[in-house]
Amino acid sequence: MKVTEIWKSKQKPTISYELFPARNEKAAGKLEKIIDKLVASQPDFVSVTFGAGGSTREGSYKLVEKLLKEKKLETVAYFTCYGLGPDQITSVLNAYRALGVETVLAARGDPPHGEDDFKPHPESLQHASDLLAFIRPKYDFCLAGAGYPEGHIEAESKEKDLEYLKLKQDNGADFIITNYAYDNQFFFDFMKSCQEIGITVPVMPGVMPIYSVKMMNNLAKLCGATITDEIKEGLAKIPEDDKDALFEFSVDFAVKQCRGLIEAGVPGLHIYTMDRAKAAVEIVGRLRADGLI
Numbered sequence: 001m002k003v004t005e006i007w008k009s010k011q012k013p014t015i016s017y018e019l020f021p022a023r024n025e026k027a028a029g030k031l032e033k034i035i036d037k038l039v040a041s042q043p044d045f046v047s048v049t050f051g052a053g054g055s056t057r058e059g060s061y062k063l064v065e066k067l068l069k070e071k072k073l074e075t076v077a078y079f080t081c082y083g084l085g086p087d088q089i090t091s092v093l094n095a096y097r098a099l100g101v102e103t104v105l106a107a108r109g110d111p112p113h114g115e116d117d118f119k120p121h122p123e124s125l126q127h128a129s130d131l132l133a134f135i136r137p138k139y140d141f142c143l144a145g146a147g148y149p150e151g152h153i154e155a156e157s158k159e160k161d162l163e164y165l166k167l168k169q170d171n172g173a174d175f176i177i178t179n180y181a182y183d184n185q186f187f188f189d190f191m192k193s194c195q196e197i198g199i200t201v202p203v204m205p206g207v208m209p210i211y212s213v214k215m216m217n218n219l220a221k222l223c224g225a226t227i228t229d230e231i232k233e234g235l236a237k238i239p240e241d242d243k244d245a246l247f248e249f250s251v252d253f254a255v256k257q258c259r260g261l262i263e264a265g266v267p268g269l270h271i272y273t274m275d276r277a278k279a280a281v282e283i284v285g286r287l288r289a290d291g292l293i
């Protein structure tokens with residue numbers, strides 16, 4: 001079922017998990033167990049990332065196949081156009097269509113890490129909006145685009161970034177999944193700006209639990225997310241090696257954030273799992289126990 005249809009069929013906000021393909025056999029074994037834990041928490045759908053330049057093409061396909069066919073989960077396939085030519089794009093999308101994928105998130109992607117010899121295809125599309133325009137007339141996928149509550153890190157300005165987001169809708173995006181932000185006010189301001197510029201498709205926030213301080217800082221640096229004072233002050237009270245206290249703080253913080261987002265009327269919560277299950281399952285369990293999802 002397409003994600004937009006899942007929303008129509010549900011009274012409460014959906015829960016979805018983002019996963020990325022395992023890098024090697026050992027990680028694949030671990031991922032299998034993680035998937036089973038996530039499946040047991042009954043998400044409405046899951047999603048699978050796609051390494052820019054086709055770097056995870058096989059792995060992404062196999063993971064989508066596993067989730068869709070073996071685990072019987074509605075699965076959104078992400079797809080990035082960075083560096084790929086039209087034939088390569090068509091071949092990946094045809095494979096996903098043949099597999100039964102119904103929803104695709106079309107992103108630009110970033111140059112693959114540590115692959116300095118990667119050569120982009122000369123006819124590579126430049127932006128996600130170009131990819132959406134390429135896909136829309138040829139495929140019946142439900143399409144999503146990526147949005148950035150704090151603005152994309154390379155954006156000329158928040159205003160320009162929003163104009164390009166509107167172009168994603170104009171070129172075929174049926175909904176938006178956002179990057180995470182630790183302060184809900186970024187989402188609320190972003191939603192308001194989306195409305196003002198004429199973005200009418202559903203906007204679903206991404207939620208990133210704090211898995212470790214190091215990871216939080218690294219990711220924030222990569223995407224420009226603000227680490228709020230509330231987080232800094234909360235973390236300052238936790239002894240460095242107290243994993244249980246960090247877990248409790250992370251889950252409490254995420255649950256509070258999710259409550260605020262649900263109260264604001266979001267269509268669903270998209271949890272960035274970073275291929276981990278414990279925090280996501282706990283957050284979802286608490287939201288469900290409170291009847292919020």
Ligand SMILES: Cc1cc2nc3c(=O)[nH]c(=O)nc-3n(C[C@H](O)[C@H](O)[C@H](O)COP(=O)(O)OP(=O)(O)OC[C@H]3O[C@@H](n4cnc5c(N)ncnc54)[C@H](O)[C@@H]3O)c2cc1C
Nearest residue numbers: 049050052078107108109127128146152154155161164179
């Ligand atoms: C929900 C979500 C899922 C993601 N999934 C993946 C994934 O699977 N694999 C992966 O590698 N990365 C993924 N990313 C990261 C994403 O690829 C990067 O953030 C990337 O830098 C931008 O992608 P985009 O689709 O937003 O690009 P674009 O929309 O092309 O935007 C990139 C930059 O260009 C500007 N811009 C946009 N359109 C135009 C235009 N027409 N003219 C001039 N400037 C323009 C924007 O303001 C922005 O600064 C994901 C991000 C999100 C939020």
